[in-house]
Amino acid sequence: MKSLKDMGKDELTQLKAELEKSFEDAKGKGLKLDMSRGKPSVSQLDMVMDIMDTLNSSSKLLTEGGVDCRNYGVLDGIPEAKKLMADIMEVSPDQVIVNGNASLNIMYDTVARSMTHGVLGSTPWAKLDKVKFLCPVPGYDRHFAITELFGIEMINVPMTVNGPDMDMVEELVTKDESIKGIWCVPKYSNPQGITYSDETVKRFARLKPAAKDFRIFWDNAYAIHHLYDNDQATLLDIIGECEKAGNPDMVYEFASTSKVSFAGSGISAVAASKANLDYIRKFMTIQTIGHDKINQLRHVRYFKDINGVMAHMKRHADIMRPKFEAVIKVLENELGGLEIGSWLAPKGGYFISFEAMNGCAKDIIAKCKEAGIVMTNAGATYPYGKDPFDSNIRIAPSFPTPDEMQQAAVLFTLCVKLVSVNKLLKS
Template identity: 50%
Template sequence: MTAQSDYAALVQRGLSLDLTRGKPSPRQLDLSDALLGLPTSHKAADGTDGRNYGNLQGLPELREIFAPLVQVPAGQLVVGGNSSLTLMHDTIVHALLSKVPGAERRWVEEPEITFLCPVPGYDRHFTICERLGIKMTAVPMDAGGPDMDVVERLVAADPTIKGIWCVPKYSNPSGVTYSDETVRRLAAMPTAAPDFRIMWDNAYAVHHLTDTPDELADLLALAAEHGNADRVFVYASTSKVTYAGSGVSFFGSSPANVEWFLANTAKQSIGPDKLNQLRHVEFLRDAAGVTAHMRRHAALIGPKFELVDKVLTERLGGLATWTSPKGGYFISLEVPHAAEVVARAKAAGIALTPAGATHPYGQDPGDDTIRIAPTFPELDELEQAIEGLAVCVRVVADERG
């Protein structure tokens, strides 16, 4: 059988499979269905009524649970709605419209704003920048995070660089966890902009796939030690802990930034959904409860990551390289002519994230990165999709030589 005839047979099968987005599977969502019967009481720990307005910062009992997991003191943590992406979007909008601590002026008054984007990275970060008129500069990633020689050189020289996007643990899509050295250098580096911010999107803080989790250094504490306490914006959510559509999110930062953030959000809301917060407190109980719950997720999705690795090894050994992450939601497949592989897969009924999506402006200069999201399909569908993807890689390799 040639690669061409394998591909013709694949198209013939008329598959309809989707590997585009990192969504939890229905069985993962089922793990949290006790939430549907909670909370049993509307009373918060301080006796206030969770059904009413108020408590803009979020319930302290929920912040206490997540503080050690996201490495932010509970007093410096804010609970948001179900989406941390909203918090990221809104903090930048707030910085545009009201001076962040340390800023000389509002960002909207700056002639130009640039964010550094370690690549491969998360497409929705790039979309926020595009929407808000923020220029993006790609920075290469290596096994320990962004290339810090490049980052340090750029931020020291250019005051228009106001931020950097980071997914520091089990990064989307490469699975990389930032090394202690990378985190220390991010905390300590001199920046030309006095109001430089690190967008520390710790979306996969507790999403381990092994019993030997990666450890991440505490950026917020290190930045404070280096006199850069206001540099760090931390984000996280329970989107892939409980329900992706009905969880809680977190913003954490220095006391000055938290005060600035709450002063801004006070104009948007008279208080968050505290019944959902109470529901999460009753369900998760404490940090150990979260960790135990995440083991149940790992038991469901670990085999999916293993399956992808097995099929790719069998079918593509020597033709492509890919990551074997210890956590998170993605596998990054590096293969020549990635856009063409994705187009071939689409024609065969296998939907993949567009090839350039891992880079700013949708442009992957090497055209070699494909993000695989293995969590949503069940094992049999996943196997068909990855087998099909391997056929597409081989047919493109064959035709392009």
């Protein structure tokens, strides 16, 4: 296709009229499609309904070690659940604490604990004049919301195809003691679907932070969310790499089964060094009597082991893959060569990241809403909701059906073209 940037004013004006007519026709269809969050579809949730039959009144709710899951005890997770979550994160069970239904909750607690009581004996962050976090962008809005809530200053770090700009990370972390952490979604990142390269992981592990209480918040949310059997991204074990580099305490790794079993009703876990886990346990003894062991047992009995989990995830991939491919195909067919947008085709995860022309994202989202498509707000993938380029748009293909996703993608590209033409005519 001819680049829109090569068109003259008359060509653009004629194209604008054609696009506006197509847009009005699309509005007349009365579409109502929600692509605002990475929610599992109904078919994905239906697929795991028989987890509810795993335990019943005749079940013996005992762990292999004889612990009665109906009663108090076992603060940091039953051994079978530790093993299951450790295998998902590719770490050792003794590096894992199993928590409740959401890893977001663990991340929030980890920041809150650091604010009120510090990290392994350091000064509580709330008593410091300034606390900063590095935020790879575009990134996950809920990460940014946590740090913003606690008044932590967020610094944008651009993403590359290999992960965050590590030259920038190393320079900032080494020189500024007020930088206490960095948010990372290292595998099939939210929203770009990028997996950190081996060299990026090793550079993280070799960091020499000015702050002794600096921590990497390694949110490995999509560790097993592959789209393709024969083309899966691999990720180095950050905990092992930190140990090799002499920085065993520098990382917290988080994961959950929220998009594996039931969203919001799965189990979650944090993996870290013994010192970090012992420190966390000290607070857990006061914070909780223990998390839901019956739900932990339900997940273990249902999936049995990592092989059962991976077989289940192949079924997830069969549902997700056609939706992602429908979006990518439409983007290529409708926008390829026009030079008004770019995107990556992810191998896993839950999102597709679209980069529009600078200054166009908000208008594109508004046009989509006018036509009946609800999407994540422009700017949501940046701290404070402020995309400095007004260009990034997160597409969440998981919830609609493949047919709905194809319709939505066509309408999305129509909005991209219309807003881009307007932008070019003004310039």
